[in-house]
Amino acid sequence: MILQINMSSDVPIYMQLRNQIVMGIGCGELKAGQxxxxxxxxxxxIGINMMTVSKAYTILKNEGFIxxxxxxxxxxxKELDPNQQFCEKLEAELFLLAAxxxxxxxxxxxxFELCEKIFSHKLKEKHL
Amino acid sequence: MIGWILGFxxxxxxxxxxxxxxxxxxxxxxxxVSLPHEALNDIEVKKIxxxxxxxxxKAVLIAAVIGIPPFFLLSYVSLAMLFMFVWIGVVFYAxxxxxxxxxxxxxxxxxxxxWFAKNARIITVDTEVSRLKDTMPxxxxxxxxxxxxxxxxxxxxxxxxxxxxxxxxxxxxxxxTSLISIWLYTLVRRESTLSVxxxxxxxxxxxxxxxxxxxxxxxxxxxSEAIILAVMSFLIMQYDVxxxxxxxxxxxxxxxxxxIIITSYQKASxxxxxxxxxxxxxxxxxxxxxxxxxxxxxxxxYDERTMVEKRSGYGQTINIATxxxxxxxxxxxxFSALVLxxxxxxxxxxxxxxxxxxxxxxxxxxxxxxxxxxxxxxASEIIDVAITNDPPRGIRTNGIATDRYLLxxxxxxxxxKSKLYIVGDAPYIVVQLEDLYIFINGKSENQTLxxxxxxxxxxxx
Numbered sequence: 001m002i003l004q005i006n007m008s009s010d011v012p013i014y015m016q017l018r019n020q021i022v023m024g025i026g027c028g029e030l031k032a033g034q035x036x037x038x039x040x041x042x043x044x045x046i047g048i049n050m051m052t053v054s055k056a057y058t059i060l061k062n063e064g065f066i067x068x069x070x071x072x073x074x075x076x077x078k079e080l081d082p083n084q085q086f087c088e089k090l091e092a093e094l095f096l097l098a099a100x101x102x103x104x105x106x107x108x109x110x111x112f113e114l115c116e117k118i119f120s121h122k123l124k125e126k127h128l
Numbered sequence: 129m130i131g132w133i134l135g136f137x138x139x140x141x142x143x144x145x146x147x148x149x150x151x152x153x154x155x156x157x158x159x160x161v162s163l164p165h166e167a168l169n170d171i172e173v174k175k176i177x178x179x180x181x182x183x184x185x186k187a188v189l190i191a192a193v194i195g196i197p198p199f200f201l202l203s204y205v206s207l208a209m210l211f212m213f214v215w216i217g218v219v220f221y222a223x224x225x226x227x228x229x230x231x232x233x234x235x236x237x238x239x240x241x242x243w244f245a246k247n248a249r250i251i252t253v254d255t256e257v258s259r260l261k262d263t264m265p266x267x268x269x270x271x272x273x274x275x276x277x278x279x280x281x282x283x284x285x286x287x288x289x290x291x292x293x294x295x296x297x298x299x300x301x302x303x304x305t306s307l308i309s310i311w312l313y314t315l316v317r318r319e320s321t322l323s324v325x326x327x328x329x330x331x332x333x334x335x336x337x338x339x340x341x342x343x344x345x346x347x348x349x350x351x352s353e354a355i356i357l358a359v360m361s362f363l364i365m366q367y368d369v370x371x372x373x374x375x376x377x378x379x380x381x382x383x384x385x386x387x388i389i390i391t392s393y394q395k396a397s398x399x400x401x402x403x404x405x406x407x408x409x410x411x412x413x414x415x416x417x418x419x420x421x422x423x424x425x426x427x428x429x430y431d432e433r434t435m436v437e438k439r440s441g442y443g444q445t446i447n448i449a450t451x452x453x454x455x456x457x458x459x460x461x462x463f464s465a466l467v468l469x470x471x472x473x474x475x476x477x478x479x480x481x482x483x484x485x486x487x488x489x490x491x492x493x494x495x496x497x498x499x500x501x502x503x504x505x506x507a508s509e510i511i512d513v514a515i516t517n518d519p520p521r522g523i524r525t526n527g528i529a530t531d532r533y534l535l536x537x538x539x540x541x542x543x544x545k546s547k548l549y550i551v552g553d554a555p556y557i558v559v560q561l562e563d564l565y566i567f568i569n570g571k572s573e574n575q576t577l578x579x580x581x582x583x584x585x586x587x588x589x
Binding site for chain 2: 001002003004005006007008024030035036037038041042044045046047048049073
């Protein structure tokens with residue numbers, strides 16, 4: 001997949017890395033079991049400190065998206081399931097987004113339509 | 129001889145400054161400014177790049193004319209060298225200034241035309257390419273061959289004891305070249321990959337062609353230098369070759385190395401350009417920051433890499449914004465300043481220091497005072513003193529030879545190991561000691577005769 005890191009953004013680089021890899025997995029650009037570059041290779045290519053990449057990888061590993069093997073480097077996890085922890089996090093974040101939408105006067109149908117569009121089109125579109 | 133070396137160095141400096149400062153390793157970069165594909169053929173862009181080229185040509189021509197005077201100063205090596213060092217500094221400074229002027233012009237043009245400012249400071253990485261980057265260059269194990277070859281001169285030096293100073297020097301040159309090539313190879317290996325397309329296959333081909341060609345280039349460079357120097361050392365060991373052809377061979381070898389490296393960089397750049405032309409969905413990386421100070425160094429505090437690929441010219445340069453980069457630059461400057469001051473200082477001393485012969489009368493000791501190569505001996509060591517009109521000819525082993533004087537250690541034909549203190553025209557006094565001849569004369573014939581009578585008188589005792 002193509003990573004695009006904005007060096008002048010307010011979002012920290014390790015967060016950008018984490019978010020883009022998650023999006024890559026979600027959109028199917030990164031397949032289950034696919035190998036990722038090592039910390040050194042990615043740090044060299046982006047021109048950032050190895051610690052930054054390492055931080056992003058650690059977060060991704062703790063969230064269960066990737067697994068890190070000392071010998072083979074990092075790869076996308078084969079079995080990814082919505083576990084208990086993730087469901088709780090999703091609920092909290094969705095609650096916040098739904099509340100924000102309602103506060104701004106968006107009705108239930110519009111909110112659902114947007115969710116439907118993102119889930120079935122945006123994620124699928126990129127999949128092809 | 130010294131004239132040839134100076135001329136050759138000056139020519140290499142001019143040629144490399146002229147070609148390197150307008151080479152574009154990345155196809156969409158002109159004078160250090162990244163441009164979109166369609167802007168490369170813009171009339172104004174072409175005008176600025178054309179003006180830059182003609183300004184550079186003029187500068188090279190002027191530099192060549194200014195570089196002529198030292199060839200009339202050859203009898204004062206120190207002044208010629210001093211002039212040369214300053215001249216090289218000025219040439220690089222001027223080329224860099226010209227670069228900055230036209231770089232700024234192009235940046236203004238780019239801003240006025242709003243050529244993709246929105247992409248600024250976005251770094252694009254293809255994860256597959258990044259993951260496979262270590263498979264792109266040739267294996268580092270290939271460099272074992274040049275390293276082993278560069279040990280041969282040392283072996284020859286061990287076998288042949290007579291000439292071993294030259295052989296050891298050749299070995300050191302060869303080994304240093306091999307080690308430097310290995311270092312440059314690792315830089316190519318680690319160099320960040322560039323993604324130009326959404327298609328991973330295109331990105332793979334784009335980066336593989338570069339890393340493979342360049343790593344091969346550095347191997348070929350190390351291998352050819354090592355093999356030529358090994359063959360040369362073998363010839364020296366077998367046939368006692370003169371120093372002059374050795375120096376010429378070394379110079380030719382460095383030219384060959386230069387050609388290998390420039391060709392590989394050009395080849396890599398051409399392949400990349402071809403790939404870009406064939407691809408419709410090309411995205412360009414737009415990041416000009418760091419190159420405002422010219423083509424010599426990169427200055428970007430937001431980039432943590434110490435070594436980066438040059439935007440103009442061949443090879444890598446240093447990011448002077450990093451700590452390591454600063455240390456490297458200051459270290460190099462301090463070291464070269466020390467070497468330059470040392471070398472010119474010694475040469476100035478040799479050129480303007482007095483060569484005199486004095487005799488300490490109480491114990492019949494003869495003292496020759498001369499810069500660096502002063503010598504003392506007892507009158508009793510003198511075997512013979514003669515006077516001749518034939519100028520001494522032979523090979524300089526450790527000394528200085530100019531039109532005005534010959535000073536230091538030489539190997540003189542028909543005599544052998546000698547020390548020369550020649551400051552004037554014929555006649556020359558030849559003092560024979562055990563295992564050593566001393567050639568000496570004064571600035572005038574009278575002084576030479578005075579020295580001769582003195583030595584004859586001492587010998588008579």
